[in-house]
Amino acid sequence: MELSKVIEVKKPMIHHISIPAKNPLHVAEVLAELFNGYSAPFSSHPGSYVTFAADEYGTLIEVYPLGTEMIPGESDQPIQYQNQNFSNQFIATHAAISIPLNQSQIESIATRENWRCLRCSRGYFDVIEFWVENAVLLELATERIGTTIHHRFSTREISRVFC
Numbered sequence: 001m002e003l004s005k006v007i008e009v010k011k012p013m014i015h016h017i018s019i020p021a022k023n024p025l026h027v028a029e030v031l032a033e034l035f036n037g038y039s040a041p042f043s044s045h046p047g048s049y050v051t052f053a054a055d056e057y058g059t060l061i062e063v064y065p066l067g068t069e070m071i072p073g074e075s076d077q078p079i080q081y082q083n084q085n086f087s088n089q090f091i092a093t094h095a096a097i098s099i100p101l102n103q104s105q106i107e108s109i110a111t112r113e114n115w116r117c118l119r120c121s122r123g124y125f126d127v128i129e130f131w132v133e134n135a136v137l138l139e140l141a142t143e144r145i146g147t148t149i150h151h152r153f154s155t156r157e158i159s160r161v162f163c
Helices: 024-035 103-113 143-152 153-163
Strands: 016-022 038-041 048-053 060-065 068-071 080-083 097-100 117-121 124-134 135-140
Touching: 016 024, 016 135, 024 038, 024 048, 024 103, 024 124, 060 124, 068 143, 103 117, 124 143
Parallel strands: 016 060, 097 135
Antiparallel strands: 038 048, 048 060, 068 080, 117 124, 124 135
């Protein structure tokens, strides 16, 4: 994809998320494998890494050292970072992500990493729970699972199920 190409977004889209990790470099490399993408150091915060999905949307995941906190800057300063030594490894934030790998490939990576991974029903659709470092949940969708999720979460279906 050309960097000069501008993507016209007509609907809201999540472009990136950030997650904590005990070993940010290793987690970024594993995520790159799941995405068929790549990872690199994240210059905004030392010791952090970013995984690129290498898709047309610029999708990425920032991986920060466990205990990193983002705080508002003073006056006209941008985001600031501070570290807590007493951070809990579990967080309430999670993401559902469609990836190009199939279920057995995902399970193989999880087994190699000794990370929890299982296919679960959410009632309306299935996901593969992929627990990064056995602490951070990514709900992964293969192409087959993603088709079901996309159908179940069309505007009409969301209104019917949640309203």
